[in-house]
Amino acid sequence: MQPFDLTSGDQILNQNALANNVSGMNLSVRTDLGNRVEAWRPGPGVTGDQRFFCHGYALGTFGAHMYTVWGGFLPRVLADEYQALGRVDVARGVRSRDVLVWWLGATDAYHSAVVEEPVTLPTGALNQAQTKVSSKTGTGPLWKGVLAEDVKQQYRAAAYVEVYRRNP
Numbered sequence: 001m002q003p004f005d006l007t008s009g010d011q012i013l014n015q016n017a018l019a020n021n022v023s024g025m026n027l028s029v030r031t032d033l034g035n036r037v038e039a040w041r042p043g044p045g046v047t048g049d050q051r052f053f054c055h056g057y058a059l060g061t062f063g064a065h066m067y068t069v070w071g072g073f074l075p076r077v078l079a080d081e082y083q084a085l086g087r088v089d090v091a092r093g094v095r096s097r098d099v100l101v102w103w104l105g106a107t108d109a110y111h112s113a114v115v116e117e118p119v120t121l122p123t124g125a126l127n128q129a130q131t132k133v134s135s136k137t138g139t140g141p142l143w144k145g146v147l148a149e150d151v152k153q154q155y156r157a158a159a160y161v162e163v164y165r166r167n168p
Contacts, residue, residue, distance in 0.1 A: 115132075
């Protein structure tokens with residue numbers, strides 16, 4: 001993802017956008033391939049974990065650029081900047097810093113989390129009962145070192161979970 005830059009055609013789409021009742025603004029920003037996606041940036045008085053939500057943490061866009069990509073635009077970011085390793089029950093070689101995405105459907109990214117300490121089953125698939133991830137729900141607190149299985153239980157409505165790795 002590219003930093004927000006008005007001189008490169010990025011735009012403020014809405015200066016009064018709320019995310020879970022937290023003030024901020026909607027932005028138009030660019031993926032590394034130049035495709036436009038929408039993101040949320042917190043307002044100046046917002047502090048702590050309220051400044052970002054799961055996709056901003058999982059993609060690293062909040063830490064790098066102070067914005068969080070909205071879920072509806074996550075498929076474009078993943079297509080432009082990540083490689084899909086497959087569904088969590090069949091993906092092999094999952095590593096620390098890979099991203100898990102819970103999908104409601106093919107284009108509805110429900111949640112994302114970062115793999116911190118992967119543990120695999122004898123088959124090579126990720127053992128969600130022992131794998132630790134970092135996760136957050138909306139503008140709530142960031143939880144580090146929680147079990148992927150516990151996050152999965154929180155997002156039971158998801159149709160499936162996939163694993164993604166950032167392109168080099």
